[in-house]
Amino acid sequence: MSNFWQRTLSGTVYVALVVASILVHPAFFGLLFMVITSLAVREYHHLMQSYNGLTVCATGAAALLFGESYFYFSEEELSVLLVGGFVFFTMAAMLLELFRNPTTPIRNWGNLWTSLMMIALPFSLMNGILFYNKYVLLALFITIWVNGSGAYCVGSLMAKRKGGNHKMFPRVSPGKSWEGLVGGIVFALLAGYIFYLVGWTDTMHLTAYPLADSLLFAFVVAVFGTLGDLMESLFKRTIGVKDSGRFLPGHGGVLDRFDSLLLATPAVYFFFVYLADVV
Numbered sequence: 001m002s003n004f005w006q007r008t009l010s011g012t013v014y015v016a017l018v019v020a021s022i023l024v025h026p027a028f029f030g031l032l033f034m035v036i037t038s039l040a041v042r043e044y045h046h047l048m049q050s051y052n053g054l055t056v057c058a059t060g061a062a063a064l065l066f067g068e069s070y071f072y073f074s075e076e077e078l079s080v081l082l083v084g085g086f087v088f089f090t091m092a093a094m095l096l097e098l099f100r101n102p103t104t105p106i107r108n109w110g111n112l113w114t115s116l117m118m119i120a121l122p123f124s125l126m127n128g129i130l131f132y133n134k135y136v137l138l139a140l141f142i143t144i145w146v147n148g149s150g151a152y153c154v155g156s157l158m159a160k161r162k163g164g165n166h167k168m169f170p171r172v173s174p175g176k177s178w179e180g181l182v183g184g185i186v187f188a189l190l191a192g193y194i195f196y197l198v199g200w201t202d203t204m205h206l207t208a209y210p211l212a213d214s215l216l217f218a219f220v221v222a223v224f225g226t227l228g229d230l231m232e233s234l235f236k237r238t239i240g241v242k243d244s245g246r247f248l249p250g251h252g253g254v255l256d257r258f259d260s261l262l263l264a265t266p267a268v269y270f271f272f273v274y275l276a277d278v279v
Contacts, residue, residue, distance in 0.1 A: 044111075054108050151226070192218025233257075
């Protein structure tokens, strides 16, 4: 099978699974993304060449953190086992350094908490958006996809024009241009307008105007999604790899597929779920 058809098939399955998990039942989404969160953290530690014990503890802690957030945001009784399990795995990862020789505790502890704070926590906040309004979560994913496609199309077209390809951060991601960023934002704003028309974002009350909320939502997702992508690119370039793994044929690893969520999810949760209930 050619690379094009591999990318098309795996991409279609990926999109269908995400959309179905959001629309069918919260438990479906919770189970799917608990697995994805665990795989993303495991992938991070594989790239950092963490020893097996640390990788297992970090992966277990990530899964339990996601599970805790699911029960917390669903307002169901939070299982003591989940909290206890998270504490157990994090403490075990730190105490394992006592039995290793030679050991690099600061580096390993740093990798543990970086993976939990940079990956598991943002992914866990998707539960907060899901139980607030599942269509806002679906809009988050669609905006990220539309923004990425728009940035690629506009960036590629402008690159063919003389003087039409101004690189954003060439040492981090040579393919990203300011023209692509603007194109992606425009596409995202069009998606935001559609969300307004179909009423997906009508629960957001950050401003007094529903259309302004939808457009602001799309802008925030596009900007923070791009920054999350760049952050993951910097991480990969620092350790000298092109892809974070081989999660999806033709698409790279888990972090490659979900890097835009690393910053876009906390931004959406803070501005359009938390603040929307406060203001």
